[in-house]
Amino acid sequence: MNVDLVSQEKKIFFETYKRSPLIPVRGDGVYLFDENDNKFLDLVGGLGVNALGHAHPGIIKAVTDQINRFSHLSNAFINIPQVFLAEKILAATPGMEKVFFTNSGTESIEGALKLVRRWAKKNDRSDIYGFSKGFHGRTLGALSLTYKDKYREGFEPFMPEVKHLQFDSIKDLAQINEKTAAVFIEFVLGEGGIRPISCEFADELDRLHRKYKFLLVADEIQSGIGRTGQFFAYQWYTLKPDIVVCAKPIGGGLPLGAILGTEEINSLLQIGDHGTTFGGNPVACAAGLVVMDWLFEHDGIEHVKKTGKLLSEALKHLHDLFPDKIKSVRTFGLMAAIELSGDSSPYPAKAIEEGMIINATDSTVIRLLPPLIITETHIQEMTDKFKRILK
Numbered sequence: 001m002n003v004d005l006v007s008q009e010k011k012i013f014f015e016t017y018k019r020s021p022l023i024p025v026r027g028d029g030v031y032l033f034d035e036n037d038n039k040f041l042d043l044v045g046g047l048g049v050n051a052l053g054h055a056h057p058g059i060i061k062a063v064t065d066q067i068n069r070f071s072h073l074s075n076a077f078i079n080i081p082q083v084f085l086a087e088k089i090l091a092a093t094p095g096m097e098k099v100f101f102t103n104s105g106t107e108s109i110e111g112a113l114k115l116v117r118r119w120a121k122k123n124d125r126s127d128i129y130g131f132s133k134g135f136h137g138r139t140l141g142a143l144s145l146t147y148k149d150k151y152r153e154g155f156e157p158f159m160p161e162v163k164h165l166q167f168d169s170i171k172d173l174a175q176i177n178e179k180t181a182a183v184f185i186e187f188v189l190g191e192g193g194i195r196p197i198s199c200e201f202a203d204e205l206d207r208l209h210r211k212y213k214f215l216l217v218a219d220e221i222q223s224g225i226g227r228t229g230q231f232f233a234y235q236w237y238t239l240k241p242d243i244v245v246c247a248k249p250i251g252g253g254l255p256l257g258a259i260l261g262t263e264e265i266n267s268l269l270q271i272g273d274h275g276t277t278f279g280g281n282p283v284a285c286a287a288g289l290v291v292m293d294w295l296f297e298h299d300g301i302e303h304v305k306k307t308g309k310l311l312s313e314a315l316k317h318l319h320d321l322f323p324d325k326i327k328s329v330r331t332f333g334l335m336a337a338i339e340l341s342g343d344s345s346p347y348p349a350k351a352i353e354e355g356m357i358i359n360a361t362d363s364t365v366i367r368l369l370p371p372l373i374i375t376e377t378h379i380q381e382m383t384d385k386f387k388r389i390l391k
């Protein structure tokens with residue numbers, strides 16, 4: 001069956017994805033299985049989406065219950081799971097007062113860019129800053145903020161008011177002034193290799209934010225929803241964003257994103273100024289409620305803090321064992337990067353042979369975004385598998 005699927009895939013799809021040789025047919029917790037029931041430890045979790053792993057019983061139940069009522073309503077109606085989920089998200093995000101649900105990360109960024117443009121016109125501001133190594137999505141507005149040439153080439157022109165500063169460079173922050181409309185930032189670079197901003201940089205950005213009162217937009221699409229051991233990564237710092245965007249794990253595997261803002265941000269929009277057909281789908285929101293329940297009613301956040309520490313120790317141990325192959329390791333909660341001395345591209349296929357799923361995000365970087373439910377036993381299994389691969 002697989003041979004057919006591989007050739008069919010090549011024939012019928014736009015060739016935008018490098019597909020894994022593994023074709024999963026089912027999942028269970030932190031594992032995916034192929035048609036021969038071979039088991040794979042999933043350390044990528046659908047690119048940081050499957051917060052509670054695969055086929056989580058709570059998600060299955062919530063989704064089934066909801067789909068038995070209705071699977072879609074449109075935003076012309078109040079949608080009960082949407083209301084409950086928005087309440088939970090706001091309760092976990094002091095300072096934020098309003099929610100707008102989207103379907104994806106890039107769509108959350110687009111909405112935030114529209115809000116920034118409105119605000120900039122009202123307040124006579126112009127410049128929007130992103131950072132080197134930043135990734136914010138691939139639709140045209142979001143791509144204006146995304147840094148890598150590889151993603152941008154041939155898609156110009158981008159939003160003319162968007163410029164990039166060096167990530168984590170206090171010196172570059174001096175370009176921020178009274179003309180600045182907004183700064184979009186990943187507090188921990190995801191695609192850019194799991195690099196958090198330094199406290200000194202955060203303090204300077206905080207000072208400039210208070211001084212010039214531009215809009216600070218936290219891109220929490222990868223780092224948010226408990227992954228770093230706080231609900232949002234920015235909560236490790238003293239900075240207070242005006243807008244927070246999230247997506248990936250918030251729907252527990254179903255497509256869902258959100259834009260959070262203050263009352264002032266909400267006042268920029270009138271009825272009909274922004275909208276989406278699918279955003280805040282009730283089935284996705286029902287799944288999202290299970291994620292929130294796990295994080296806050298079942299000590300999920302504490303679990304991430306604990307397992308994040310174990311993951312960090314395990315990767316440091318591998319670094320000690322293979323100093324010639326591993327240059328450095330970086331972790332922030334359950335986000336991890338292994339910086340190799342050589343080419344990272346052969347490693348995902350080698351890992352598949354060992355029964356493990358990993359992801360190469362840069363020429364020398366392996367990134368891990370395991371489901372948040374990962375345990376010590378899985379981390380030990382990961383260590384053993386990496387030992388075999390690196391040998």
Ligand SMILES: Cc1ncc(COP(=O)(O)O)c(C=O)c1O
Binds near residue numbers: 105190
């Ligand atoms: C930090 C960040 N922002 C935005 C995006 C875009 O999200 P999506 O792929 O859902 O459009 C991603 C996706 O990887 C991301 O990691």
